[in-house]
Amino acid sequence: MFAARRSASVLARGFATSARVDYKAAVLGAAGGIGQPLSLLLKENPNVTELALYDVRNAPGVAADISHVNTNSLVKGFEQEALQGALEGADVVIIPAGVPRKPGMTRDDLFNTNASIVQGLAEAVAKYAPKALVGIISNPVNSTVPIFAETLKKAGVYDPKRIFGVTTLDVVRASRFLSEIKGLNPKDVKVPVVGGHSGVTIVPLLSQCPAGADVQGEQYKALVHRIQFGGDEVVQAKAGTGSATLSMAYAGARFADALLRGLAGEANVIEPSYVESPLFQNEGVTFFSSPIELGPEGVKKIHPIGKVSAEEEELIKAALPELKKNIEKGVNFVNKA
Ligand code: NAD
Ligand code: LMR
Numbered sequence: 001m002f003a004a005r006r007s008a009s010v011l012a013r014g015f016a017t018s019a020r021v022d023y024k025a026a027v028l029g030a031a032g033g034i035g036q037p038l039s040l041l042l043k044e045n046p047n048v049t050e051l052a053l054y055d056v057r058n059a060p061g062v063a064a065d066i067s068h069v070n071t072n073s074l075v076k077g078f079e080q081e082a083l084q085g086a087l088e089g090a091d092v093v094i095i096p097a098g099v100p101r102k103p104g105m106t107r108d109d110l111f112n113t114n115a116s117i118v119q120g121l122a123e124a125v126a127k128y129a130p131k132a133l134v135g136i137i138s139n140p141v142n143s144t145v146p147i148f149a150e151t152l153k154k155a156g157v158y159d160p161k162r163i164f165g166v167t168t169l170d171v172v173r174a175s176r177f178l179s180e181i182k183g184l185n186p187k188d189v190k191v192p193v194v195g196g197h198s199g200v201t202i203v204p205l206l207s208q209c210p211a212g213a214d215v216q217g218e219q220y221k222a223l224v225h226r227i228q229f230g231g232d233e234v235v236q237a238k239a240g241t242g243s244a245t246l247s248m249a250y251a252g253a254r255f256a257d258a259l260l261r262g263l264a265g266e267a268n269v270i271e272p273s274y275v276e277s278p279l280f281q282n283e284g285v286t287f288f289s290s291p292i293e294l295g296p297e298g299v300k301k302i303h304p305i306g307k308v309s310a311e312e313e314e315l316i317k318a319a320l321p322e323l324k325k326n327i328e329k330g331v332n333f334v335n336k337a
Pocket of ligand 1: 028029030031032033034035054055056057096097098099100101110114117120121136137138139140141166167168169170197242243244245248
Protein backbone atom coordinates (compact mmCIF):
# COMPACT_ATOMS: atom_id res chain seq x y z
CA MET A 1 0.00 0.00 0.00
CA PHE A 2 1.03 3.56 -0.59
CA ALA A 3 1.14 6.45 1.88
CA ALA A 4 -2.26 8.03 2.45
CA ARG A 5 -3.01 10.96 0.18
CA ARG A 6 -5.97 12.64 -1.43
CA SER A 7 -6.38 12.32 -5.14
CA ALA A 8 -7.48 15.12 -7.41
CA SER A 9 -10.38 13.00 -8.57
CA VAL A 10 -11.76 12.68 -5.06
CA LEU A 11 -11.37 16.39 -4.37
CA ALA A 12 -13.13 17.09 -7.64
CA ARG A 13 -16.08 14.96 -6.56
CA GLY A 14 -16.18 16.94 -3.32
CA PHE A 15 -16.73 14.24 -0.68
CA ALA A 16 -15.11 13.17 2.59
CA THR A 17 -11.82 14.88 1.97
CA SER A 18 -10.05 13.12 4.86
CA ALA A 19 -10.75 9.64 3.45
CA ARG A 20 -7.92 7.41 2.29
CA VAL A 21 -8.04 6.86 -1.43
CA ASP A 22 -4.91 4.78 -2.01
CA TYR A 23 -6.45 1.35 -2.13
CA LYS A 24 -5.04 -2.04 -2.99
CA ALA A 25 -7.36 -4.18 -5.10
CA ALA A 26 -6.74 -7.87 -5.76
CA VAL A 27 -8.32 -9.94 -8.54
CA LEU A 28 -8.33 -13.73 -7.98
CA GLY A 29 -8.77 -15.52 -11.30
CA ALA A 30 -7.17 -12.57 -13.09
CA ALA A 31 -5.99 -14.45 -16.20
CA GLY A 32 -9.46 -15.69 -17.14
CA GLY A 33 -12.09 -14.46 -19.56
CA ILE A 34 -13.51 -12.08 -16.96
CA GLY A 35 -10.32 -11.54 -14.98
CA GLN A 36 -8.31 -9.96 -17.80
CA PRO A 37 -10.73 -7.22 -18.91
CA LEU A 38 -11.80 -6.65 -15.29
CA SER A 39 -8.18 -6.10 -14.29
CA LEU A 40 -7.71 -3.70 -17.20
CA LEU A 41 -10.76 -1.70 -16.10
CA LEU A 42 -9.48 -1.61 -12.50
CA LYS A 43 -6.16 -0.25 -13.80
CA GLU A 44 -8.15 2.81 -14.87
CA ASN A 45 -9.81 3.27 -11.45
CA PRO A 46 -8.43 6.41 -9.78
CA ASN A 47 -8.96 4.97 -6.28
CA VAL A 48 -6.71 1.95 -6.97
CA THR A 49 -3.01 2.56 -6.40
CA GLU A 50 -1.96 -1.08 -6.18
CA LEU A 51 -3.43 -3.88 -8.28
CA ALA A 52 -2.57 -7.50 -7.43
CA LEU A 53 -3.44 -10.05 -10.10
CA TYR A 54 -3.57 -13.68 -8.97
CA ASP A 55 -4.33 -16.82 -10.94
CA VAL A 56 -3.18 -20.42 -10.93
CA ARG A 57 -1.79 -19.74 -14.43
CA ASN A 58 -0.49 -16.80 -16.51
CA ALA A 59 -1.05 -13.99 -13.98
CA PRO A 60 2.49 -12.57 -14.28
CA GLY A 61 2.04 -12.22 -18.06
CA VAL A 62 -1.31 -10.50 -17.70
CA ALA A 63 0.17 -8.22 -15.01
CA ALA A 64 3.18 -7.31 -17.18
CA ASP A 65 0.85 -6.41 -20.04
CA ILE A 66 -1.58 -4.31 -17.98
CA SER A 67 1.26 -2.64 -16.07
CA HIS A 68 2.22 -0.66 -19.20
CA VAL A 69 -1.07 1.27 -19.15
CA ASN A 70 -0.07 4.75 -18.01
CA THR A 71 -2.36 5.22 -15.04
CA ASN A 72 -1.26 5.80 -11.48
CA SER A 73 -1.22 2.27 -10.05
CA LEU A 74 1.38 -0.39 -9.54
CA VAL A 75 0.45 -3.80 -10.99
CA LYS A 76 1.92 -7.06 -9.72
CA GLY A 77 1.23 -10.63 -10.84
CA PHE A 78 1.03 -13.61 -8.50
CA GLU A 79 0.84 -17.25 -9.55
CA GLN A 80 0.31 -20.65 -7.93
CA GLU A 81 1.47 -20.54 -4.29
CA ALA A 82 1.87 -16.73 -4.17
CA LEU A 83 -1.66 -16.00 -2.99
CA GLN A 84 -0.41 -14.52 0.30
CA GLY A 85 1.43 -11.72 -1.52
CA ALA A 86 -1.62 -10.89 -3.60
CA LEU A 87 -3.90 -10.68 -0.58
CA GLU A 88 -1.81 -9.02 2.11
CA GLY A 89 -2.89 -5.40 2.50
CA ALA A 90 -5.76 -5.75 0.03
CA ASP A 91 -8.73 -3.47 0.70
CA VAL A 92 -10.93 -4.93 -2.02
CA VAL A 93 -10.80 -8.48 -3.42
CA ILE A 94 -12.79 -9.41 -6.53
CA ILE A 95 -13.11 -13.11 -7.38
CA PRO A 96 -13.89 -14.37 -10.89
CA ALA A 97 -11.99 -17.68 -10.39
CA GLY A 98 -13.70 -20.86 -11.50
CA VAL A 99 -15.17 -22.62 -14.51
CA PRO A 100 -17.91 -21.12 -16.72
CA ARG A 101 -20.99 -22.83 -18.17
CA LYS A 102 -21.36 -24.59 -21.51
CA PRO A 103 -24.70 -24.81 -23.40
CA GLY A 104 -27.20 -27.06 -21.61
CA MET A 105 -25.71 -26.48 -18.18
CA THR A 106 -27.25 -24.58 -15.27
CA ARG A 107 -25.12 -22.47 -12.95
CA ASP A 108 -25.71 -25.09 -10.27
CA ASP A 109 -23.97 -27.65 -12.51
CA LEU A 110 -20.76 -25.67 -11.79
CA PHE A 111 -21.10 -26.29 -8.06
CA ASN A 112 -18.91 -29.39 -7.85
CA THR A 113 -15.90 -27.65 -9.38
CA ASN A 114 -16.30 -24.09 -8.16
CA ALA A 115 -17.31 -24.81 -4.55
CA SER A 116 -13.82 -26.09 -3.69
CA ILE A 117 -12.10 -23.27 -5.59
CA VAL A 118 -14.10 -20.65 -3.70
CA GLN A 119 -13.62 -22.42 -0.37
CA GLY A 120 -9.85 -22.49 -0.90
CA LEU A 121 -9.76 -18.79 -1.77
CA ALA A 122 -11.94 -17.97 1.27
CA GLU A 123 -9.46 -19.80 3.52
CA ALA A 124 -6.68 -17.63 2.12
CA VAL A 125 -8.72 -14.41 2.53
CA ALA A 126 -9.42 -15.44 6.16
CA LYS A 127 -5.68 -15.74 6.75
CA TYR A 128 -4.23 -12.84 4.76
CA ALA A 129 -7.00 -10.24 4.20
CA PRO A 130 -9.77 -10.79 6.76
CA LYS A 131 -10.77 -7.10 6.68
CA ALA A 132 -11.03 -6.81 2.91
CA LEU A 133 -14.32 -6.17 1.13
CA VAL A 134 -14.84 -9.22 -1.08
CA GLY A 135 -16.94 -9.35 -4.27
CA ILE A 136 -17.66 -12.90 -5.47
CA ILE A 137 -18.38 -13.40 -9.16
CA SER A 138 -17.76 -17.19 -9.35
CA ASN A 139 -20.93 -19.19 -10.03
CA PRO A 140 -23.23 -20.41 -8.71
CA VAL A 141 -23.27 -17.10 -6.80
CA ASN A 142 -26.38 -18.14 -4.81
CA SER A 143 -24.22 -20.89 -3.23
CA THR A 144 -20.62 -19.60 -3.50
CA VAL A 145 -21.37 -16.58 -1.29
CA PRO A 146 -22.71 -18.79 1.56
CA ILE A 147 -19.65 -21.05 1.05
CA PHE A 148 -17.37 -18.04 1.45
CA ALA A 149 -19.25 -16.83 4.53
CA GLU A 150 -19.24 -20.26 6.23
CA THR A 151 -15.52 -20.65 5.56
CA LEU A 152 -14.79 -17.28 7.18
CA LYS A 153 -17.06 -18.23 10.12
CA LYS A 154 -15.05 -21.41 10.63
CA ALA A 155 -11.87 -19.30 10.71
CA GLY A 156 -13.49 -16.91 13.22
CA VAL A 157 -13.22 -13.82 11.00
CA TYR A 158 -16.65 -13.54 9.34
CA ASP A 159 -18.07 -10.04 9.03
CA PRO A 160 -21.32 -10.11 7.02
CA LYS A 161 -20.82 -6.46 6.08
CA ARG A 162 -17.77 -7.35 3.99
CA ILE A 163 -18.91 -10.23 1.77
CA PHE A 164 -20.84 -9.53 -1.45
CA GLY A 165 -22.18 -11.61 -4.31
CA VAL A 166 -21.79 -9.60 -7.52
CA THR A 167 -25.23 -9.37 -9.19
CA THR A 168 -24.51 -6.13 -11.07
CA LEU A 169 -24.72 -7.86 -14.47
CA ASP A 170 -28.43 -8.47 -13.87
CA VAL A 171 -28.92 -4.76 -13.18
CA VAL A 172 -26.90 -3.85 -16.28
CA ARG A 173 -28.94 -6.25 -18.45
CA ALA A 174 -32.27 -5.03 -17.05
CA SER A 175 -31.33 -1.45 -17.87
CA ARG A 176 -30.13 -2.33 -21.38
CA PHE A 177 -33.04 -4.63 -22.30
CA LEU A 178 -35.73 -2.21 -21.07
CA SER A 179 -34.00 0.69 -22.85
CA GLU A 180 -34.08 -1.29 -26.11
CA ILE A 181 -37.86 -1.68 -25.85
CA LYS A 182 -38.43 1.96 -24.96
CA GLY A 183 -35.86 3.55 -27.25
CA LEU A 184 -34.15 5.26 -24.30
CA ASN A 185 -30.56 5.86 -23.28
CA PRO A 186 -29.73 3.12 -20.70
CA LYS A 187 -27.91 5.74 -18.63
CA ASP A 188 -31.35 7.14 -17.71
CA VAL A 189 -32.93 3.74 -17.01
CA LYS A 190 -32.29 2.17 -13.62
CA VAL A 191 -34.10 -1.05 -12.77
CA PRO A 192 -33.60 -2.53 -9.30
CA VAL A 193 -33.06 -6.30 -9.49
CA VAL A 194 -33.42 -8.34 -6.29
CA GLY A 195 -33.21 -11.98 -5.17
CA GLY A 196 -30.26 -14.02 -6.40
CA HIS A 197 -28.25 -14.70 -9.55
CA SER A 198 -29.79 -17.55 -11.53
CA GLY A 199 -33.01 -18.04 -13.48
CA VAL A 200 -36.13 -17.51 -11.40
CA THR A 201 -34.15 -16.14 -8.46
CA ILE A 202 -33.40 -13.01 -10.56
CA VAL A 203 -36.30 -10.65 -9.87
CA PRO A 204 -36.43 -7.33 -11.77
CA LEU A 205 -38.60 -4.68 -10.13
CA LEU A 206 -39.79 -2.95 -13.30
CA SER A 207 -42.64 -1.24 -11.43
CA GLN A 208 -40.04 0.83 -9.55
CA CYS A 209 -38.57 2.26 -12.76
CA PRO A 210 -40.54 5.03 -14.52
CA ALA A 211 -39.73 3.52 -17.92
CA GLY A 212 -40.70 0.00 -16.84
CA ALA A 213 -43.90 0.56 -14.89
CA ASP A 214 -46.18 0.46 -17.95
CA VAL A 215 -44.70 -2.65 -19.60
CA GLN A 216 -47.49 -5.22 -19.52
CA GLY A 217 -48.84 -8.52 -20.77
CA GLU A 218 -46.73 -10.60 -23.16
CA GLN A 219 -44.13 -7.85 -23.45
CA TYR A 220 -43.71 -7.83 -19.64
CA LYS A 221 -43.35 -11.63 -19.54
CA ALA A 222 -40.80 -11.64 -22.36
CA LEU A 223 -38.76 -8.86 -20.74
CA VAL A 224 -38.68 -10.56 -17.33
CA HIS A 225 -37.69 -13.84 -19.00
CA ARG A 226 -34.89 -12.13 -20.93
CA ILE A 227 -33.50 -10.53 -17.76
CA GLN A 228 -33.73 -13.81 -15.82
CA PHE A 229 -32.15 -15.90 -18.58
CA GLY A 230 -29.87 -13.32 -20.26
CA GLY A 231 -26.83 -15.39 -19.27
CA ASP A 232 -28.13 -18.26 -21.45
CA GLU A 233 -28.15 -16.00 -24.54
CA VAL A 234 -24.41 -15.49 -24.18
CA VAL A 235 -23.64 -19.12 -23.30
CA GLN A 236 -25.50 -20.27 -26.43
CA ALA A 237 -23.92 -17.64 -28.68
CA LYS A 238 -20.44 -18.59 -27.44
CA ALA A 239 -21.26 -22.22 -28.33
CA GLY A 240 -19.18 -24.05 -25.76
CA THR A 241 -16.35 -21.54 -25.36
CA GLY A 242 -17.66 -19.92 -22.19
CA SER A 243 -20.17 -17.45 -20.80
CA ALA A 244 -20.38 -13.68 -20.39
CA THR A 245 -16.91 -12.22 -19.84
CA LEU A 246 -16.80 -8.68 -21.26
CA SER A 247 -20.18 -7.48 -19.97
CA MET A 248 -19.31 -9.18 -16.67
CA ALA A 249 -15.97 -7.39 -16.50
CA TYR A 250 -17.83 -4.11 -17.07
CA ALA A 251 -20.33 -5.00 -14.32
CA GLY A 252 -17.59 -6.25 -11.96
CA ALA A 253 -15.57 -3.06 -12.42
CA ARG A 254 -18.69 -1.01 -11.73
CA PHE A 255 -19.31 -2.94 -8.52
CA ALA A 256 -15.64 -2.71 -7.45
CA ASP A 257 -15.78 1.05 -8.08
CA ALA A 258 -18.86 1.28 -5.82
CA LEU A 259 -17.01 -0.63 -3.06
CA LEU A 260 -14.02 1.71 -3.41
CA ARG A 261 -16.17 4.85 -3.38
CA GLY A 262 -17.93 3.58 -0.27
CA LEU A 263 -14.55 2.91 1.36
CA ALA A 264 -13.45 6.45 0.49
CA GLY A 265 -16.46 7.89 2.32
CA GLU A 266 -18.58 8.99 -0.63
CA ALA A 267 -22.24 9.36 0.37
CA ASN A 268 -25.19 7.56 -1.25
CA VAL A 269 -23.27 4.82 -3.01
CA ILE A 270 -26.01 2.25 -3.60
CA GLU A 271 -25.73 -0.95 -5.68
CA PRO A 272 -27.81 -4.11 -5.53
CA SER A 273 -25.75 -7.02 -4.20
CA TYR A 274 -26.30 -10.50 -2.74
CA VAL A 275 -25.43 -10.31 0.96
CA GLU A 276 -26.42 -11.86 4.25
CA SER A 277 -29.76 -10.13 4.70
CA PRO A 278 -32.58 -9.93 7.24
CA LEU A 279 -35.24 -9.33 4.55
CA PHE A 280 -36.42 -12.96 4.17
CA GLN A 281 -34.65 -14.60 7.13
CA ASN A 282 -38.05 -15.61 8.55
CA GLU A 283 -38.50 -17.81 5.51
CA GLY A 284 -35.10 -19.40 5.89
CA VAL A 285 -33.51 -17.31 3.12
CA THR A 286 -30.40 -15.93 4.78
CA PHE A 287 -28.81 -14.32 1.71
CA PHE A 288 -30.71 -11.99 -0.60
CA SER A 289 -29.82 -9.34 -3.14
CA SER A 290 -31.35 -5.89 -2.72
CA PRO A 291 -30.06 -2.32 -3.03
CA ILE A 292 -27.15 -1.96 -0.59
CA GLU A 293 -25.74 1.33 0.62
CA LEU A 294 -21.96 1.06 0.82
CA GLY A 295 -19.60 2.73 3.27
CA PRO A 296 -16.14 2.50 4.82
CA GLU A 297 -17.03 -0.79 6.56
CA GLY A 298 -18.77 -2.32 3.55
CA VAL A 299 -22.54 -2.70 4.01
CA LYS A 300 -23.88 0.51 5.57
CA LYS A 301 -27.55 -0.16 5.02
CA ILE A 302 -29.61 -2.94 3.46
CA HIS A 303 -32.49 -1.15 1.80
CA PRO A 304 -35.89 -2.84 1.90
CA ILE A 305 -37.24 -3.88 -1.48
CA GLY A 306 -40.05 -1.30 -1.31
CA LYS A 307 -43.46 -1.40 -2.97
CA VAL A 308 -43.82 -4.17 -5.54
CA SER A 309 -46.57 -5.09 -8.03
CA ALA A 310 -48.69 -8.24 -7.77
CA GLU A 311 -46.61 -9.85 -10.54
CA GLU A 312 -43.39 -9.03 -8.71
CA GLU A 313 -44.78 -10.49 -5.52
CA GLU A 314 -45.32 -13.74 -7.44
CA LEU A 315 -41.78 -13.60 -8.83
CA ILE A 316 -40.36 -13.18 -5.32
CA LYS A 317 -42.50 -16.09 -4.09
CA ALA A 318 -41.06 -18.29 -6.85
CA ALA A 319 -37.48 -17.18 -6.08
CA LEU A 320 -37.46 -17.90 -2.35
CA PRO A 321 -37.60 -21.74 -2.29
CA GLU A 322 -34.88 -21.97 -4.97
CA LEU A 323 -32.68 -19.50 -3.09
CA LYS A 324 -33.18 -21.41 0.17
CA LYS A 325 -32.09 -24.65 -1.53
CA ASN A 326 -29.02 -23.00 -3.11
CA ILE A 327 -27.98 -21.40 0.20
CA GLU A 328 -28.38 -24.66 2.15
CA LYS A 329 -26.30 -26.49 -0.45
CA GLY A 330 -23.45 -24.00 0.07
CA VAL A 331 -23.67 -24.06 3.85
CA ASN A 332 -23.77 -27.87 3.93
CA PHE A 333 -20.77 -28.10 1.62
CA VAL A 334 -18.58 -26.32 4.18
CA ASN A 335 -20.06 -28.00 7.23
CA LYS A 336 -20.07 -31.58 5.88
CA ALA A 337 -18.49 -34.09 8.24
P1 NAD B 1 -12.43 -18.61 -17.28
O1 NAD B 1 -12.29 -20.08 -17.31
O2 NAD B 1 -12.18 -17.84 -18.52
O3 NAD B 1 -11.48 -18.00 -16.16
C1 NAD B 1 -11.44 -18.50 -14.87
C2 NAD B 1 -10.05 -18.29 -14.32
O4 NAD B 1 -10.03 -18.79 -12.98
C3 NAD B 1 -8.95 -19.06 -15.10
O5 NAD B 1 -7.94 -18.15 -15.49
C4 NAD B 1 -8.44 -20.07 -14.09
O6 NAD B 1 -7.06 -20.36 -14.22
C5 NAD B 1 -8.75 -19.36 -12.79
N1 NAD B 1 -8.76 -20.23 -11.62
C6 NAD B 1 -9.22 -21.49 -11.49
N2 NAD B 1 -9.01 -21.93 -10.23
C7 NAD B 1 -8.41 -20.92 -9.57
C8 NAD B 1 -7.94 -20.76 -8.25
N3 NAD B 1 -8.04 -21.74 -7.34
N4 NAD B 1 -7.36 -19.59 -7.92
C9 NAD B 1 -7.24 -18.60 -8.82
N5 NAD B 1 -7.66 -18.69 -10.08
C10 NAD B 1 -8.24 -19.85 -10.45
O7 NAD B 1 -13.91 -18.29 -16.72
P2 NAD B 1 -14.70 -16.89 -16.76
O8 NAD B 1 -15.48 -16.82 -18.01
O9 NAD B 1 -13.77 -15.81 -16.43
O10 NAD B 1 -15.76 -17.12 -15.57
C11 NAD B 1 -15.34 -17.23 -14.25
C12 NAD B 1 -16.51 -17.49 -13.32
O11 NAD B 1 -17.39 -16.34 -13.30
C13 NAD B 1 -17.40 -18.66 -13.73
O12 NAD B 1 -17.75 -19.41 -12.60
C14 NAD B 1 -18.63 -17.99 -14.32
O13 NAD B 1 -19.78 -18.81 -14.25
C15 NAD B 1 -18.75 -16.78 -13.43
N6 NAD B 1 -19.57 -15.70 -13.95
C16 NAD B 1 -20.34 -15.02 -13.06
C17 NAD B 1 -21.10 -13.95 -13.47
C18 NAD B 1 -21.94 -13.18 -12.49
O14 NAD B 1 -22.80 -12.40 -12.91
N7 NAD B 1 -21.72 -13.29 -11.20
C19 NAD B 1 -21.09 -13.56 -14.82
C20 NAD B 1 -20.28 -14.28 -15.71
C21 NAD B 1 -19.54 -15.35 -15.28
C1 LMR C 1 -24.25 -14.61 -16.49
O1 LMR C 1 -25.29 -14.24 -15.94
O2 LMR C 1 -23.94 -14.26 -17.64
C2 LMR C 1 -23.29 -15.45 -15.72
O3 LMR C 1 -23.83 -15.88 -14.52
C3 LMR C 1 -22.69 -16.57 -16.52
C4 LMR C 1 -23.69 -17.65 -16.86
O4 LMR C 1 -23.38 -18.81 -16.59
O5 LMR C 1 -24.73 -17.35 -17.43
